[in-house]
Amino acid sequence: MSRHRDVRSMEYSNYIDTYDDLSEDSMEEDYAVSPSVQQFIYDRNKEGAITSFFNHLDNEDNKVVCDVVYDEAALKICRDAIGDLLVDIISESELKKRIYKFNYNVEAVINSVLNEPNEGLRSYNLSDFIAGNNPSPEELPEKMKPTVKVVPTTSKNIVKGFDVSVTENVNNLTIQSESPCVVRNQELKSKADSNRKKKGQASTVNLLQMLWYCTIKGKLRSELPITLENSEQPRVKEKRDALAIYKSKRESCKENLSLIMVGHVDAGKSTILGRLLYDLGQVPDKVFHKNQEESKKIGKQSFVYAWVLDLSEEERERGITMDIGQSKFETDNKIITLIDSPGHKDFVPNVIMGVAQADVAFLVVDATTGEFETGFESGGQTREHTLLLRALGVTQLAVIINKLDTVNWSEQRFKKIVMDMADYLKQVGFKEPIRYVPCSGLSGVNIVENVKDIEKFSWYNGPTLVEVIDGFKSPERPVDKPLRFSVNDIFKNAGFGFSIYGHMETGMVSVGDKILVLPSNETAIVKGIQMDDNNVTHAFAGDQVSLILANNYQEKLAIGHIICDPQFPVPVTNRFQAHIACFNINKILTIGMPVVLHQQSLVEPAIISRIMAEINKSTGEPLKKAPRYLAKNMNAIVQITTERPICVELQKDSRQIGRITLRIDGLTIAAGLITKIE
Amino acid sequence: MKLVGKYVDKKGEGDIVLVPENTEDMWHIYNLIVEGDYVTCSTIRKVQLESKTGSSNNFRVRTTLTIIVENIDFDTQACVLRIKGKNITENKYVKNGAYHTLDIEQNRKFTLKKSLWDSVNLERIDTACDPTQNSDIAAVVMQEGIAHVCLISSNMTIVRAKIDQVIPRKRKGSASQHEKGLNRFYESIMQGILKHVNFDVVKCIILASPGFVKDQFMNYMIQQAVKSENKLILENKSKFILTHSSSGFKHSLREVLTEPSVISLISDTKAAGEVKILETFYTMLQTDSSRVFYGKNHVLAACNAKAIETLLISDKLFRCQDVALRKEYIHLVETVKKSNGDVKIFSSMHISGEQLDLLTGVAAILRFPMPELEEDGSMEN
16 A cells, blocks of 8 residues: 555654654664764764763763764754854864763853853853743753863763753754654653653653654754744743643634524524624625525525524524534634534534533524513523523523514513513523623624614614624633543544544643543544644644544544543543532432433433432532432432443533533433542 | 143142243243242253263253253343253253253243242233233334334333444535435444344334434435335335434433324333333322332332332342342232232333332332331432
């Protein structure tokens, strides 16, 4: 098959991890046949460097092999890094000598040259040269230490020729190449308190790999100098810890916010979203025109906006949304991910999935006489969706009162609905102030602009829909927590390969990262990350991204699986305890009750295996131990057993993965928080 | 099942000769035989004979053996029953006390001897031998990506095929992958039905799903059948019934079986009856919780007060190894019957029975409210 491979455009970094799997020893064997024995040959060019040469030998013993390879390439890197800056000041051979002396530490070399008292160049501001890769202040003194003439023989500085700081440098210099080993280094760095020596070794291997790869690809020569040049300009600082990377990547951008539309069937969720996207110019005219024609053909002209998000044949034919649809647009301050959800009772599982990914929500109600009431009745979705929002931790909410044109823009009707909703929402427990926005999705009034020429609507002068969206606050992103990514969709991405789409719960992921999929216990490598069809290098908590994986895991992955950092795996169990609150629904829970468990995008049959205790709603004190049953509105601690093991996390550790929703016979009967993993 | 002979004395000791006829009967037999019973059956035994010169000869002989049951093994998927025990009728091939495993085969008679035939056992034989009891239906519960093809007979629900596939979602700009995935999924269900459902036997095939999956599947199946000229499906088109269920998991069969349109078709099926009673139990728990009890201690207390109107009990409890415990349950059933109560023995092979099993296996609807007991019945198990 090799002739089918496009070798030229092959991404070596995709394969690099395979080599990582080999043990360190075998690594070294590979390199034993390295191109040079320069190590052992005295080079006259290294004027007077014979001392350092011997020093080298003395310290090398068994790790010599590494050094041989390292020597050439690293020398080149350092030489290139220093560039022509110092050539004017000192001779080429002197420079080389210094590079050896300072273990390829670029700063140290530069420092040593610039600090040379007789050079008289002190006036140079150091940071001008090394802004891109300067060490943090507290590390600096340590690195400056080796400015003494004779290279110290203590293992600390010389050990195997690799001071940790070296890799740090390389790390910085090559960060743009996104090679996996670099990323791995970052990981290692972030665990800075761990054994320093061990860390150094690991980095060594990674560095070697990288060098080896680069050499194969010729990448090093072609690319490194460029990156190095960049690094000398004061550009954005790259640090190893996730928070800093997040800051650097995202600080300049607008905030991300995902927004879900919920509400009863036919309240006009999709239409409002479609209209919004159309008015903002997000829908190509060609597509819109096509939709217009087609909807006219089957006599459903009013669905033309909804079709922007309802893409499948089935949805269009029936005129309802069945699965969550997503789209993106930008407001003045934010990038908004829109999630459209189905309003039909049968598709509540999809709504749960959508809400789990959302930060804020729009609750759409139909102002038409009778329609609002049906949606608001106990069987209506307005109530169920509201409860779901609350149960899944969405706190910011705005109510859209749609189709106000059908009631002649009546202010009274609007006020009545606002009163009803406000009462209910307060009762459910929404604390943050809630905005009420009147609009008409189909005619586009008060979506992007408030059309002033409708006389009857002149009573309203509040914000438009877009302004409301802009007013939402972005929640805090737990970027510094371990990686959790919930799989929402598995598909083949044309031109990229096997991809999984989902929601970043916590942490960050970068291209080249090794990830662990649980509960199927598969490791995979992230080959690429896509965000709205754009390739990116990092994804952070709160993002909705596609991860392109290096291999096909079609059989081993399922929707609802969690992807995590192999070093911090998410707990997997099939039995756990949860604190649940039963909704106001006429269903009784006893032990043995088969329920459908929803957690993030996971849907799994489960059984209530024990009812531990009933709990006082407000105080949280246990009322009764092991009650026989749970009726509506009761709070309790229960033990839940699933058929297959699932990923769970305590609620305190993860906002989303720690939340569950229980459904029976198509009704959401309870929602809860995971309190104990058994 | 055919009853060939019944020789039970007044004390309840004796033997019964039976001929199982279908897989359902295997389930009945599994429930009848307990450790310590004597089973006589024709079987094949591998015999090794050693000649005087030391060479050995292997051959298989058909012989009739009686064994004391030590272990019973029921394979729910294949419906095969294996009984292991020590031989007690010595013949020239098999020594006394030698271990043998009998396979109970369909249409081959066997004799079961018990030291005590209790009322539950005898009743089971009656029901098993009643030919009108038989009615098979097939049901497919599905949702996007998950489907279960089940066969429901009066005493068993067997999942024949479980289909679990990932269907890509609709994506921005195209839904083609989604549709492709759906078709693949429907194809798998259709193959499952063709493979596992015997259209001559089943009365109807219920297709249940939330939303429109069932309709879409039905369309797909008919289209495919027309394309490939599959007569089997086209001829039996009228046997397919579409109904609603909230999910594609096995336990939503319960919803399917309470659907009025389905009940009218399968009214004589034990499965539907069980589901209905359990539903009544739950409704009662909700409306008048002091009139329902569950858990052994609670139910026994209610029985002592002669309060039980309907007793719901899982057949799993009768299969227990502990003779004393089994007697206790038999006694409970008999007392309830004596006091004109209704006893429903749930098959633990049905979903409702499974649920009852988890609910301690025994529950009761009472004639009059009783105060809740102090000690805890729900904590046992």
